[in-house]
Amino acid sequence: AIISRLHTHDMEKMGALAKRMPWTAAACLIGCLAISAIPPLNGFISEWYTWQSLFSLSRVEAVALQLAGPIAMVMLAVTGGLAVMCFVKMYGITFCGAPRSTHAEEAQEVPNTMIVAMLLLAALCVLIALSASWLAPKIMHIAHAFTNTPPVTVASGIALVPGTFHTQVTPSLLLLLLLAMPLLPGLYWLWCRSRRAAFRRTGDAWACGYGWENAMAPSGNGVMQPLRVVFSALFRLRQQLDPTLRxxxxxxxxxxxxxxxxxxxxxxxxxxxxxxxxxxxxxxxxxxxxxxxxxxxxxxxxxxxxxxxxxx
Structure with missing residues (x-):
């Protein structure tokens, strides 16, 4: 949807698309939250089961699996952190800030057929998570049939249960809590809105005394600079021979x-x-x-x- 409107793959030439393509931004936000394993979406459910399976390795008799469990946990934690940073960059640079090109300034929402397709996928991310207590046992039966291993309890009622561990999570309850969290701040904002309106002025963004330019907005390279510093050794793909040193x-x-x-x-x-x-x-x-x-x-x-x- 974005490429069809901006005619470019370069993220540095996007920006401020949430105002011009709101439906695309909403669907993309849900997808970013899901793939980053934010509750109560489907990515969180799958990663939660993965974490519980790694925790269960501490109860097995094989020492190799006991040692592999903590290493896998660290790798999964690092992967999750990298995924969050990646999609924060993707959504923030693409949909927030100021437009960085003429195509971004003139962008319009995509046709209704594309909007319906994106919203359908976003709805599936939510529905799969909310129906995880019904889907997880079905998937467990399929895995049991293929691997011929003893079945494991993965759900009890509307709660998800990781086998024999005394922990559980309820996606529907998580959704209600997340929806209720902004309720009190929202009511406070509505109460203060009329009182603050008389003292509010609209002006240009403050840029330390300089005139604001779109180039001052955060860039994709700037957001990922910490990772480039940490993993700089992985970017050294080519070594050049300098005979003067020898x-x-x-x-x-x-x-x-x-x-x-x-x-x-x-x-x-x-x-x-x-x-x-x-x-x-x-x-x-x-x-x-x-x-x-x-x-x-x-x-x-x-x-x-x-x-x-x-x-x-």
Missing amino acids: LNKGLAHVTARAQSTEPFWDERVIRPIVSATQRLAKEIQHLQSGDFRLYCLYVVAALVVLLIAIAV
Whole structure:
């Protein structure tokens, strides 16, 4: 729908489409929430069962599975966090902010047939979650028939039950709670609306004294910059050979040989100690310099160790 109106795949040329394509924005928002496993949509139900199955690995007798459970939990948590960041970027850059191109400024809603198709898929995301207590046992019977394993209780009434664990979740109740959460703030906003209207003025967005430009809006590259810093090693897909570095090292080696020889104690004792100390300090400097990637690695490593200790 978006590509048909803007004629581009470049997210940096979109923006402010929620005002111009409201139905598309609503359907896309539901899809983003579902794929990010936000309750009470279908993505949350499937991920909740996945988490419960990983927790159940702590009760099996195989030590390998007990150790694999915490590692899989960390991987699933990282994957979920990356998915949330990805779709926050996708929806925010595409539908919010200011338009970044002429096509975005002139965009219009798609035809009704496309709107119906998108809303149908969004409705399925909600209906599958609300009917999970009925669908989950059906899927369990199919899995039992294919794998020939003992059946597992996955639902009890309208509640979802992860086998023998003493936990459960009710999607319909979650939906009611989520709908009721904005009720009190909404009533407060309606009560204060008339009182604040007399003191409200509409003007341009504040840009620290500069005139506002659409280019000042957050970009997709800016939103994902923290991830690009953390996973910068994965983006090094190509290494280029620079012969000047090797030539410089060769010349430095030749000139070092041409220099006068130091006394025995300086050459054999003091210099190796100084060199080893400098190398060690250079390595330790990475721990002290405040590298965000190392801090994330510490947290993940500590979490893995704690989960393995609990599982064992």
